[in-house]
Amino acid sequence: MIKILLCDDHAVVRMGLKMLLNNHEDMQVVGEASEGNEGIQQSLDLKPDVVVMDLSMPHGKDGLSATSELKKLMPDVAILILTMHDDEEYLFRAIQAGASGCILKSAPHDELVAAIRSVAGGNAYLHPSATKRLMEEYIGTVKQGNTDTFNLLSDREKEVLTLIAKGFSNKEIAEQLIISVKTVETHKGNLMEKLQMKTRPELVSYALKKGLLGYGI
CATH class of the missing domain: 1.10.10.10 (Winged helix-like DNA-binding domain superfamily/Winged helix DNA-binding domain)
Structure with a gap:
């Protein structure tokens, strides 16, 4: 059973995700949080396997700051960033903060489920357009001669x-x-x-x- 914590400032979004994920036999939403500080405390209390973290939470600690702090406190927890920003700056910052993956809020439900299973298994997950941009970044680095x-x-x-x-x-x-x-x-x-x-x-x-x-x- 994959234990999941949802961290999103919109109650309706959390409700929808909870209903969706709890319909899968191998998943259980064990807690919810509306901002980063609450998400960190809930994670410490509930010990989830995966935290689905909203990137933009205007009230309280944002998703990037919460991810960075939580990974220091709980290195084993997998954090999947949920965002509406299809932007490479946010992607790189999420990875640097310690996120195991990043998925768009507009992604199909089955892609979200697959992403959660992937990061719960110790793997990374990036949505297709993000993977393409990372590859382009890597290829550009190689062409510039920086292959370290x-x-x-x-x-x-x-x-x-x-x-x-x-x-x-x-x-x-x-x-x-x-x-x-x-x-x-x-x-x-x-x-x-x-x-x-x-x-x-x-x-x-x-x-x-x-x-x-x-x-x-």
Whole structure:
């Protein structure tokens, strides 16, 4: 069962989403919030698997600020940004804040359900036009000669990479960072995908070259 928290300033939107999602046997809306601060507190109390976070909430803390703060408090929670803004600036800011995905409010209901299942499973989800823009951004970066993918890594992924290079097991990394082993494995998989690597020794060598252990090679 995927436990979901809805954070949106419109009660009617929350009601509609709750009815929609609770119709699926593998989903349950466990709480609602009307602004970011309430969403953070509800998340700490209810421990949802996924927070569906509205980007624009004029009263109280906005979705981006709430996402950034919540990920620091609950690194394991998946946050799916729900927005009406089909704009790359909002998309990049949402990803930087720690969101697992981003979906438009105008998206079909079945796409929202698929997005929730995706981020609940530890994967990322972006609506098609966002994916296209990210690819264009990446291709542009490559054409400009900036192919160093280190800047694509999140702070948490860099932490995991450093601990891998130090020889810690997934279980030991999980204990040090106070996250689940499954989350460590997800971060490791993301690292390998972003860095185009397939083995732990490759990651260790890369970390050494980047000086993540305090010295380079």
